[in-house]
Amino acid sequence: MKYRVSVIGTGFVGLVTAVCFADRNIKTICSTKNEKNAELINKGIPPFFENRLEDLLKKAIETGNLVCTTNREEAVLNSEISLIIVGTPFNHIDKTINLDYMEQAAKDIGTVLKEKNGYHLTAVRSTVVPGTSRNIVGRNLAEKSGKKLGEEIGLVMQPEFLAEGRSIEDTFRPDRIIIGEFDERSGDVLQKLYEDFYGNHIGEDCPILRMNIESAELVKYGNNCFLATKISFINELAKIAELVPGVDIDLVARSIGLDYRINPRFLGAGVGWGGSCFPKDVNAIIAFAGDKGLESQLLQSVVDVNDRAALHALELTKELIGDLKEKTIALLGLAFKPGTDDMRYAPSRRIAIEAINQGAKIQGYDPRTKESAKIAFHQDGTEITLKDSVEEVLKNADCAIVCTEWDEFKTLKPKTFIQHMNNPCVVDGRRIYDTTEYSKELNYKVVGYTTE
Numbered sequence: 001m002k003y004r005v006s007v008i009g010t011g012f013v014g015l016v017t018a019v020c021f022a023d024r025n026i027k028t029i030c031s032t033k034n035e036k037n038a039e040l041i042n043k044g045i046p047p048f049f050e051n052r053l054e055d056l057l058k059k060a061i062e063t064g065n066l067v068c069t070t071n072r073e074e075a076v077l078n079s080e081i082s083l084i085i086v087g088t089p090f091n092h093i094d095k096t097i098n099l100d101y102m103e104q105a106a107k108d109i110g111t112v113l114k115e116k117n118g119y120h121l122t123a124v125r126s127t128v129v130p131g132t133s134r135n136i137v138g139r140n141l142a143e144k145s146g147k148k149l150g151e152e153i154g155l156v157m158q159p160e161f162l163a164e165g166r167s168i169e170d171t172f173r174p175d176r177i178i179i180g181e182f183d184e185r186s187g188d189v190l191q192k193l194y195e196d197f198y199g200n201h202i203g204e205d206c207p208i209l210r211m212n213i214e215s216a217e218l219v220k221y222g223n224n225c226f227l228a229t230k231i232s233f234i235n236e237l238a239k240i241a242e243l244v245p246g247v248d249i250d251l252v253a254r255s256i257g258l259d260y261r262i263n264p265r266f267l268g269a270g271v272g273w274g275g276s277c278f279p280k281d282v283n284a285i286i287a288f289a290g291d292k293g294l295e296s297q298l299l300q301s302v303v304d305v306n307d308r309a310a311l312h313a314l315e316l317t318k319e320l321i322g323d324l325k326e327k328t329i330a331l332l333g334l335a336f337k338p339g340t341d342d343m344r345y346a347p348s349r350r351i352a353i354e355a356i357n358q359g360a361k362i363q364g365y366d367p368r369t370k371e372s373a374k375i376a377f378h379q380d381g382t383e384i385t386l387k388d389s390v391e392e393v394l395k396n397a398d399c400a401i402v403c404t405e406w407d408e409f410k411t412l413k414p415k416t417f418i419q420h421m422n423n424p425c426v427v428d429g430r431r432i433y434d435t436t437e438y439s440k441e442l443n444y445k446v447v448g449y450t451t452e
């Protein structure tokens with residue numbers, strides 16, 4: 001029998017997951033408390049931008065494989081497996097994650113399961129610190145349903161590894177499937193779902209690894225912490241490279257990455273990592289360990305190095321134009337990475353705050369973030385003038401800093417900067433330009449390279 005799936009939460013991971021299941025002919029019902037979003041989803045319109053999502057959502061709604069409801073009870077009742085994919089927001093004060101939505105989802109599912117007949121599996125897909133799935137989700141499911149975990153109701157934790165911009169691809173072609181199981185039956189049910197979903201993809205290219213729940217929870221943190229560490233590592237090495245004229249960090253990174261034990265990905269030096277996951281996850285696991293008396297020395301340095309990576313762009317700017325007071329800085333790109341309008345923990349925000357502190361005026365342009373950028377800079381209390389094109393943002397600027405490597409910026413030639421800027425100075429914070437060409441034609445600084 002093919003299982004029917006309910007997805008609790010229609011944020012970026014929830015909706016993408018639901019749409020991908022529906023695309024593989026799995027009856028899927030997703031639930032959100034946001035009425036406006038539910039209405040949009042049922043019309044086939046994604047409430048946020050993600051590559052390829054619109055086409056797949058339209059198809060999922062047209063085939064009837066996906067429906068969205070604002071009624072969680074209805075979603076759980078019409079499924080055999082419920083995936084909890086709710087937000088676990090970051091608490092800025094103590095750097096822990098907020099598990100309120102998770103707890104509420106478990107309570108709501110448990111309450112429905114009290115009346116529902118037959119076996120029901122609940123899978124935690126949100127990123128949660130070790131112990132959460134068992135102690136918060138499992139406990140509430142059992143308490144509210146009055147049923148025993150491992151008998152009529154099952155529990156698993158299956159971390160997701162979706163990156164924004166490529167999350168549909170990541171869902172259809174994962175590297176591995178991690179199943180943290182409360183008991184064997186729970187793991188078997190989830191494994192069966194994925195065997196149906198992936199068919200031949202499962203095997204050597206995508207093994208299924210089964211383990212206890214807490215190990216699976218830690219896999220997700222380990223994964224993101226390792227990737228963040230790789231980037232902070234290369235950013236530290238980039239600063240060492242800058243001490244030796246003629247050494248280019250790109251070439252060094254590529255060479256290091258060719259070692260089969262390392263691999264070349266996530267060794268791109270620049271203004272550092274941001275986004276909805278790395279900052280939240282690295283800080284949350286540091287707080288989790290700290291709470292238990294363990295100081296995460298390495299991970300704390302990974303965070304510190306990343307904070308400095310953003311500010312380093314301003315050090316390079318000052319090497320070009322001196323004091324920032326009364327100078328106009330143009331930020332090319334505002335999103336935390338290309339392909340998204342997400343401004344969460346975007347390095348551009350730290351750069352803007354610090355530049356303004358030092359007396360600069362900031363203008364910014366990003367091909368996709370106009371609305372989200374307005375909100376983000378407003379939250380920060382940062383005064384920035386948002387522009388509508390490269391030409392506009394460069395006008396009257398004393399220095400341009402590349403914060404996001406959009407394709408639109410990669411094709412720019414030095415003459416565009418020379419034509420439009422007050423004083424053609426460029427800091428390449430994402431390593432997108434040819435260093436030889438740019439150094440020859442402009443006042444140019446780049447992360448990880450100093451001219452001889």
Ligand code: UDX
Pocket residue numbers: 160161162163164165224227231265266267268269270271272273274275276277278336337
């Ligand atoms: C990440 C993980 O990749 C994904 O597996 C997890 O589920 C969620 O977090 P995401 O935040 O969407 O995904 O973006 P990602 O592409 O990983 O980039 C994160 C940040 O690292 C971006 O700010 C990016 O600019 C930066 N980065 C990435 C670098 O600075 N250098 C690199 O070489 C790669």
